[in-house]
Amino acid sequence: MTPMVKQQRGEATVELILTTALRVYAEQGQQGFTVNAVTAASGVSLGSLYHHFGSFDGVAAALYIRCMGRLFDDMVEALRRSRTARTGIRALVKAYLRFTEEHRDAALFLHASAYSGYLALHAKEIRAVKEAKLAPVIEWMRPRMEKGEIAPVPAALVEVLVIGPACEAARRWLSDTYDLDLAEAERVLPDRIWQALRPG
The missing domain is CATH 1.10.357.10 (Tetracycline Repressor, domain 2)
Incomplete structure (x- = not known):
């Protein structure tokens, strides 16, 4: 995988996580806004989420x-x-x-x-x-x-x-x-x- 492809995949993952997080918040409210809900809805692993954002x-x-x-x-x-x-x-x-x-x-x-x-x-x-x-x-x-x-x-x-x-x-x-x-x-x-x- 070239560095450019790796970067593009990383950017796509970040976009997916943020888009999904907003949808989860809108649908489930603050109580339902959890790391488990976002990873489940996005299909992104917990490790990948932490890699890109450090924490929830x-x-x-x-x-x-x-x-x-x-x-x-x-x-x-x-x-x-x-x-x-x-x-x-x-x-x-x-x-x-x-x-x-x-x-x-x-x-x-x-x-x-x-x-x-x-x-x-x-x-x-x-x-x-x-x-x-x-x-x-x-x-x-x-x-x-x-x-x-x-x-x-x-x-x-x-x-x-x-x-x-x-x-x-x-x-x-x-x-x-x-x-x-x-x-x-x-x-x-x-x-x-x-x-x-x-x-x-």
Whole structure:
């Protein structure tokens, strides 16, 4: 087996494990999200899973990072297509809510797993990736703050103020324990968040 073929097989195995892990979580919930369930559903051996991820916590962390990355990529792309501060903020919030609706399984894993014990060992890695993914949002906002198009917001609070309300709306919608209409949230929240960021 050539090194290239070996690498391709390894990448395919990683993809299979992560795809299966998300499906298992979506179908069986946090209680059913176990290494045995993922290996049984994927057909990948326990040894192979540990070879690629080190542990089942490593699988969970990799899956969390992947889902988070896709969410932030969608939001950043929405920002980059926007011409004004207002349309950018609105697009950012809408992108978060649309991701939640269109990729429910990934959004569910993100919101339900955020404080789970199996991510604790990888908290620093997850935080580093999140900061890197959030950086383009902050970089997009910074010159607009300097021009007075957006009210000044400390970098540490950008996620809380801009993304936080959409995150909470998504969490409530995903939990099925709140009477929250995601379409209504998409109509209301973007302008309300923009009002909080308007200069003056």
